[in-house]
Amino acid sequence: MTERISPNRLRVLFALFAAATLLLSLRVGYWQTIGRTALLGAATDQLRSELVVEAQRGVIRDRSGAILATTVDLRSLYAIPKRIADHADAAAKLAPILATPAATIRAALDSGAEWLYLKRRLPEPVARAVEALAISGLGFEPEPKRLYPNDTLAAHLLGFVNDDGVGQYGVEGVYDRVLRGVPGSLVVERDPKDRELAVGLRTAVPPKNGADLVLTIDLVVQTAAERELRRAVEREKATSGSIIVLDPRDGAILALASSPTFDPARVVAADPEALRDRAVSWTYEPGSTMKAVTIAAGIDTHVVTPTTTYDDKGYAIIGGRRLNNAQGKVYGTTTVTQILERSANAGAVFVGSKLGQDPLYQYLRAFGFGTATGIDLAAEASGAVRPLAEWYPVDVGTIAFGQGIAVTPLQLAMAYAAIANGGTLYRPYVVAATRDADGEHRTAPAAIRSPISRDTADTLRAMLVSAVDRGISHGASLTGYSVAGKTGTAQIPSDDGRYVDDAYISSFAGFAPASDPRFVVVIVLERPQRKLLGTTTAMDAFHELAIDLLRNARIQPDRP
Amino acid sequence: MRRPFPARPRAGHAVPRRRHAASATWEVRTFVLVSAAICAVFLLVVLYLSQATTVATRGYETQSLERTRDELRRQNALLEVESARLDSPARIEAEAKRLGLVRAAAVPVVQAEPIAAKR
Numbered sequence: 001m002t003e004r005i006s007p008n009r010l011r012v013l014f015a016l017f018a019a020a021t022l023l024l025s026l027r028v029g030y031w032q033t034i035g036r037t038a039l040l041g042a043a044t045d046q047l048r049s050e051l052v053v054e055a056q057r058g059v060i061r062d063r064s065g066a067i068l069a070t071t072v073d074l075r076s077l078y079a080i081p082k083r084i085a086d087h088a089d090a091a092a093k094l095a096p097i098l099a100t101p102a103a104t105i106r107a108a109l110d111s112g113a114e115w116l117y118l119k120r121r122l123p124e125p126v127a128r129a130v131e132a133l134a135i136s137g138l139g140f141e142p143e144p145k146r147l148y149p150n151d152t153l154a155a156h157l158l159g160f161v162n163d164d165g166v167g168q169y170g171v172e173g174v175y176d177r178v179l180r181g182v183p184g185s186l187v188v189e190r191d192p193k194d195r196e197l198a199v200g201l202r203t204a205v206p207p208k209n210g211a212d213l214v215l216t217i218d219l220v221v222q223t224a225a226e227r228e229l230r231r232a233v234e235r236e237k238a239t240s241g242s243i244i245v246l247d248p249r250d251g252a253i254l255a256l257a258s259s260p261t262f263d264p265a266r267v268v269a270a271d272p273e274a275l276r277d278r279a280v281s282w283t284y285e286p287g288s289t290m291k292a293v294t295i296a297a298g299i300d301t302h303v304v305t306p307t308t309t310y311d312d313k314g315y316a317i318i319g320g321r322r323l324n325n326a327q328g329k330v331y332g333t334t335t336v337t338q339i340l341e342r343s344a345n346a347g348a349v350f351v352g353s354k355l356g357q358d359p360l361y362q363y364l365r366a367f368g369f370g371t372a373t374g375i376d377l378a379a380e381a382s383g384a385v386r387p388l389a390e391w392y393p394v395d396v397g398t399i400a401f402g403q404g405i406a407v408t409p410l411q412l413a414m415a416y417a418a419i420a421n422g423g424t425l426y427r428p429y430v431v432a433a434t435r436d437a438d439g440e441h442r443t444a445p446a447a448i449r450s451p452i453s454r455d456t457a458d459t460l461r462a463m464l465v466s467a468v469d470r471g472i473s474h475g476a477s478l479t480g481y482s483v484a485g486k487t488g489t490a491q492i493p494s495d496d497g498r499y500v501d502d503a504y505i506s507s508f509a510g511f512a513p514a515s516d517p518r519f520v521v522v523i524v525l526e527r528p529q530r531k532l533l534g535t536t537t538a539m540d541a542f543h544e545l546a547i548d549l550l551r552n553a554r555i556q557p558d559r560p
Numbered sequence: 561m562r563r564p565f566p567a568r569p570r571a572g573h574a575v576p577r578r579r580h581a582a583s584a585t586w587e588v589r590t591f592v593l594v595s596a597a598i599c600a601v602f603l604l605v606v607l608y609l610s611q612a613t614t615v616a617t618r619g620y621e622t623q624s625l626e627r628t629r630d631e632l633r634r635q636n637a638l639l640e641v642e643s644a645r646l647d648s649p650a651r652i653e654a655e656a657k658r659l660g661l662v663r664a665a666a667v668p669v670v671q672a673e674p675i676a677a678k679r
Contacts (some may be wrong), residue, residue: 067644072637124638142634149644196623197616221647480669557669 010246047189048201054144055181058210060158060171062219063432067149069158069172069264073142075127076120081109083137090135094118097129116156121145146172148264154222156277157256157430159216160264161377169275171213171430173266173378178434181210183225211436216252216429221245224548225255226543229523235539236506236528242278242409243541244522245549248511250445251426253375254519254549256280283406284524287490289509290462291348295336295413297363298351300456306337306463316349319393323349323401326489326532337463340486341471345401352400360396361388362389366451367415368425369407375428383407402490409507415451416509419464419515420484423450423457465514475539476510478546480557483541484517485510487535492527502542503527506534508542512550513558519549 031039061071077098084090084230087109095102098119102300121143122130122432130138146161159170167176171285183262184207189200196202225243233241238259245255258278276282298304314330316323325331339347352360364370370385384406386395398404410428418425427446452460464484467473476485488507491499507524511517523541528534549555645651 066647067640070641070644072641073634147641150648150650153648153650195620197619220649223653227650227653479666508606551667556671559645 025460047197049188049190051186051188053184053186053204053207054165054205055183056181056209057146057165057181057194058142058212058436059159060213060215061181062215062217062222064213064219066219068154068215068217068219069146069148071144071146071161074121074124074145075140076143077118077122077127077130078115078139078141079109079118080115080137080139081111081113084109084135085137087297090138093133093135094130097126097133098122100162106438110357146265150219150223151265152261152263153219153226154217154256155261155264156258156275156279157217157222157253157377158264159376160267162267169378171215171377174376174514175213175431175434177211179213182208184208208437211434213431214433214435214440216247216254216432217256218254218462218552220552221549222255222257224545224552225257226261228545229257229259231544232523232537232541234526235367236465236525236530236534238525238528238534240278240282240526242282242522242524243545244279244409244413244520245419245545246413246428246520248420248517248520249424251417251428251444252432253428253430256430269506277377277379278524278526279409280375280377281381281408283381283383283408284526285403285405285490285503285505286407286412286492287402287488287505288343288345288348289416289486289488289507289522290405290407290511291340291343291400292419292460292486293362293363293367293369294355294400295340295463296367296419296452296456296460297360298336298355299459300363300452301355301359304336304351306335306459308336309333310347310350312344312346314346314442316346316353316397318349318353318397319395321397323394323397337466338471340463340467343472343487348401352396355396355400357388357391357396360399361385363451364399366425366449367418368411368448368451369405369415373410373414373428375410376431380410381408383411402488409477409522409524412507412509413520415491416511416522417520418451419457419460420511420514421457423452425449425451461514464510466509472535473508473510473539475536476508476542476546478512478543478550480559481511481512481546481550481555482514482558483512483546484541485515487539489532489535502531504531505536506532506538508535508538510542510546512546513555515558518553518555519546521545 008379008443059067059073081087087106091102091105091109094100094105097104100119105118108118118138126330127140131140145163148155148158157170159168159172161167161172165180167173169180172179184205186205187201187203189197189202191197225245229241229243232238243255243257244253246253256277256279258276260271260274262274267275275489295304299306310333312325312331312334314325314328323345326343329342329344331342331344334342334344334347336347336351338344339351364385370383372380372382386404395404412423414428425448427448429443429445432443461484464486465482468477468483468485473485473487476483486509488509490505490507492505494500505524505526506528508524509520509522511520520541523538525534528537530537
């Protein structure tokens with residue numbers, strides 16, 4: 001007998017079913033209307049990924065195209081400790097490869113972190129060795145690293161890039177915005193395995209890579225300059241030193257070396273004092289190298305000629321102060337040319353006195369002293385030429401032979417370049433060109449002014465040749481080439497306004513071939529152990545460096 | 561003379577047979593049409609899925625190739641750095657010194673003008 005279903009039960013069942021359907025419909029309706037945005041957002045978050053695509057930092061090259069600095073993605077090693085089966089075993093295997101104690105690695109793995117870097121930016125051979133271990137739970141992530149293939153070479157000139165990718169010091173600092181470029185973005189949809197969906201959304205704004213820089217630096221000349229500076233500093237046990245080599249025809253820097261130096265790839269370990277560029281950011285009293293500037297002013301204003309004579313008594317009295325020649329030497333009747341040959345302080349005082357305070361001050365400023373040269377390097381010092389109102393009567397004498405004035409080696413090099421090139425003061429520069437997507441943009445040399453006439457420059461050039469051929473700068477002479485130059489020995493002022501006892505700064509400034517100058521070199525050594533003889537080492541460095549420069553540039557001899 | 565009545569079709573025979581035949585034809589046609597439509601839709605779906613799968617597969621292959629390209633570029637950049645390091649004048653100078661080589665004491669320079677004059 002078939003049991004009949006009660007209509008009431010059917011109605012109840014139907015009512016329940018209808019209510020459930022209604023509830024579900026309402027819920028679906030809710031998610032389709034009010035809750036749509038939240039639901040869509042949650043779904044999009046799971047599916048879509050938005051990435052910042054970093055721009056590639058520009059490459060820095062020397063004038064012949066050799067790489068000086070470039071950015072490469074190195075692999076950083078990370079660990080997911082929970083996925084590493086045996087922490088002790090993994091630490092023991094990694095320790096010799098990473099050159100890190102096993103205990104340190106073990107402690108990191110046992111720290112409770114879910115994810116951590118074990119070592120960042122590994123050299124490629126190390127990364128490969130770790131990869132070969134095939135330890136589950138270890139992985140690599142690419143991270144950009146600024147590399148300098150020539151190690152410490154031109155470190156001060158190049159500067160460095162910090163961990164945040166910001167350029168500091170040198171070219172990296174000054175041209176950071178040019179080198180860095182503009183980052184792009186990438187919005188894509190990804191599957192659960194984090195793979196980009198081929199048929200999904202893809203919105204990409206490509207990054208604009210940083211521009212490449214081509215420097216005026218010549219890698220061969222820079223190497224030679226650093227080698228000679230290292231030798232000179234070691235030989236003299238000098239506390240610091242610098243060498244500048246530049247082209248007097250346009251102010252292009254060919255080499256710039258500073259000691260002590262640092263490794264731009266490992267700045268953290270560097271002594272902060274080593275970061276200072278002694279050629280650009282450091283000032284000193286130039287001493288006798290300044291006599292050339294004083295005499296240039298005297299000749300340009302026609303108060304003296306190369307053959308003008310004075311009676312050298314071994315000293316000069318000015319403003320009630322007695323200023324002596326070095327080692328108290330007495331030269332008797334001396335021409336202005338011989339002032340440079342003998343480096344007579346009394347002679348420089350003679351020319352300074354004939355010139356007077358105001359003209360001397362004006363010429364110093366015209367040669368660029370007391371003002372930053374405007375070189376495209378970070379942290380340039382401007383030196384110090386006291387305002388004329390602050391000069392004492394004796395200052396015209398002391399400044400005439402390079403004391404009571406502070407200059408940078410670069411300023412002195414530019415002044416000598418003006419003498420070498422016929423009287424034009426250029427703005428020094430290190431970036432010859434920038435290369436970006438729009439092509440190459442070359443830097444135009446900038447002539448600032450002409451502090452002296454061409455005739456004066458030619459006359460002074462001949463006098464400086466005489467100083468090398470017949471004078472105390474003879475150590476800088478070269479077989480087959482005419483060399484113009486002047487030595488300098490200066491005392492070091494102390495904080496109390498006096499000079500430090502028995503401590504000097506030795507320097508040499510010169511150029512060659514004097515008949516058609518192709519390079520100016522300034523060498524400065526701080527506190528050489530041979531004191532007054534430190535200039536001999538500076539001249540030796542010039543001599544060796546000049547041989548390399550002349551050979552490298554294939555410059556024909558101008559003398560038999 | 562009476563004309564004979566045309567013979568009446570027997571009920572349930574000739575007319576139902578035709579109707580049956582017509583009905584059967586319609587059903588067959590409908591069946592065929594529906595089947596064809598289903599097949600067409602099925603084929604379209606299969607075609608779409610096949611294309612979508614192909615595109616997805618190609619997409620993954622493209623990504624894989626892009627990764628390979630990026631890695632090769634990275635390796636190339638590393639090799640360029642290594643090349644620059646090996647070309648460094650300081651390294652070459654040090655290596656030459658290690659091999660016992662010394663700098664030439666003097667480099668004779670041949671004047672171009674006298675040679676040209678002799679010719």
